[in-house]
Amino acid sequence: MEGSNRGDEWERGLRERLIAGDESAVADLYDQFSSFVFGLARRVTGDRTAAEDVTQDVFVACWERPAAFDPDRGRLRTFLGTLAHRRAVDWVRREEARRRRAARDAALVVRVPDVEEMVSALATAERVRAEVERLPVEQAEAIRLAYFGGKTYRQVAVELGVPEGTAKSRLRLGLRRIAAALEGTFEGNGVEQWT
Amino acid sequence: MDVMRRDEFEELLGAFALDACDAAEMAAMEQFVAAHPEVAAEVERLRAAAVGLGASDALAPPRDVRTSVFERARARRAPREQTAIEVHAEVEATLVELLGDVPESAWGLATLNGLTVRELVAHLAATESLVAMWMGAPTLPEVTEEHVESRTAGVVHMTSAWSPAEVVALWRRSVSAIRDAAPGTQTCSWFGSEMPTDLVLLVRAFETWTHTDDIRRALGRALDVPSAAALHTMAEGSMTMVPSALGASGLARPGRTARIVLTGAGGGDWTLPMHVDGAAGVPDVTLTLPVVDWCRRFSDRLRADDLDVLVHGDRSLAADVVAAAPVFAGL
Numbered sequence: 001m002e003g004s005n006r007g008d009e010w011e012r013g014l015r016e017r018l019i020a021g022d023e024s025a026v027a028d029l030y031d032q033f034s035s036f037v038f039g040l041a042r043r044v045t046g047d048r049t050a051a052e053d054v055t056q057d058v059f060v061a062c063w064e065r066p067a068a069f070d071p072d073r074g075r076l077r078t079f080l081g082t083l084a085h086r087r088a089v090d091w092v093r094r095e096e097a098r099r100r101r102a103a104r105d106a107a108l109v110v111r112v113p114d115v116e117e118m119v120s121a122l123a124t125a126e127r128v129r130a131e132v133e134r135l136p137v138e139q140a141e142a143i144r145l146a147y148f149g150g151k152t153y154r155q156v157a158v159e160l161g162v163p164e165g166t167a168k169s170r171l172r173l174g175l176r177r178i179a180a181a182l183e184g185t186f187e188g189n190g191v192e193q194w195t
Numbered sequence: 196m197d198v199m200r201r202d203e204f205e206e207l208l209g210a211f212a213l214d215a216c217d218a219a220e221m222a223a224m225e226q227f228v229a230a231h232p233e234v235a236a237e238v239e240r241l242r243a244a245a246v247g248l249g250a251s252d253a254l255a256p257p258r259d260v261r262t263s264v265f266e267r268a269r270a271r272r273a274p275r276e277q278t279a280i281e282v283h284a285e286v287e288a289t290l291v292e293l294l295g296d297v298p299e300s301a302w303g304l305a306t307l308n309g310l311t312v313r314e315l316v317a318h319l320a321a322t323e324s325l326v327a328m329w330m331g332a333p334t335l336p337e338v339t340e341e342h343v344e345s346r347t348a349g350v351v352h353m354t355s356a357w358s359p360a361e362v363v364a365l366w367r368r369s370v371s372a373i374r375d376a377a378p379g380t381q382t383c384s385w386f387g388s389e390m391p392t393d394l395v396l397l398v399r400a401f402e403t404w405t406h407t408d409d410i411r412r413a414l415g416r417a418l419d420v421p422s423a424a425a426l427h428t429m430a431e432g433s434m435t436m437v438p439s440a441l442g443a444s445g446l447a448r449p450g451r452t453a454r455i456v457l458t459g460a461g462g463g464d465w466t467l468p469m470h471v472d473g474a475a476g477v478p479d480v481t482l483t484l485p486v487v488d489w490c491r492r493f494s495d496r497l498r499a500d501d502l503d504v505l506v507h508g509d510r511s512l513a514a515d516v517v518a519a520a521p522v523f524a525g526l
Contacts, residue, residue: 021273021274021275022274023269023274023275023460024424024460026268027459030261034260035255038255038256038260040249040250040252042254043249044249052257052260055264056264060268063268064272073236074239074243075243077243078239081245081246081249081250082214084249085246086214089214124247125247128248128250129251143213146214147215147245148249152216153210156215165206168207168210169209171209171210172205172208172209175209175212176241176244179240179243179244182243182247183240
């Protein structure tokens, strides 16, 4: 991927300012990414208050441990998105455990949004969407359950009635194809190339 | 010794990038990635794809989330403080940059207090050179007048045939003289009394920032704010003046305590006696407002009616604090 550009420089500078304790850097970081983080957290948790908490946690964590972001290894958006998604998924799993305790045998209904529904102005999202639509249905379904439903691959396997190994490979193959589409390359029809 | 085999790692990679492993597997994967830098690029690539899934849902969070982020961040790790002298330098640099960008035709535009842009710079030269003189580093020995308006009139008259660049140079010479002299002093003469040097520098920073915005208004440009660190130090300085501002406004409230919570980047939390000789106790009133608004009110650039203050406790005491805040803001 192409890394060296103005955005990259901005991210490095921002990290240095955070490390130096410059509070304005938090403002810049927040103004650039808060809608992305909050929207992602809201989508995964389906809960406004939980999404607000996740958003706060993500930006406070960046202030507290700014060196955790390594600009040599990736982009800031990916770093923040990963932080936000993990926290959102943690919330979903805690919430599910809580609900299971509350209604042990009640059928668990988790509202899982459709991947196909995620349209927005962002070019990245458009390309991801286009690629998800082209994925084999079983891969799209597995990714949808894992990313937006907060499910582990084991839960995905149970939900889809397939072996765990199959769930793992559907997640891997589907995600690889999305990654390839984001890079504008063609990786074939879900054929494993890297392993 | 690896926590997992390479083929195990590769099998789990998709689930890992989607946060769809259990906690033990996530930890093992993280360890593997840390020990094998050659896989980092592929991990980043798949994570970026995963994040792309969620990128289409961008939604602005409620405004108070931003405020909470700053409050929580500050509680976890203190921001770097700026010294008064650094604030003074930052604010000067901002005005220098703006003045470098003033079109030839705009030097005659009127600013808020009636002076033209060029005369406003002469006013700043008048006040900075006055402080420089008080610090024992005179930059304009021929002007000894200490009354600000008369001194300004004198400097405006003296520089009326100068080029804008020459007026700017006079102002900057005085600013430098202050910054060179300040570190050796604890207090400085200030209109007949002694004031801590740091506070003098902050008062100068307030005035410079305020006039920078006056010039921006005249030019039709958007207003700007100093860095969070500078704002915080300026707010801190303004707080030490609140008790005397209340006194100077005839609003001293012996035995009463006000808490002022300033929100946003550079904000903070102060508890103050409402009388110069008092000590702060349990707050009778808490005022919460954005730090920038407080600083603009202190500089007399926001009217009390235009301030959005959240008040808990005695509302009349809150009104006193807001009314007294700009009393030291001069020309």
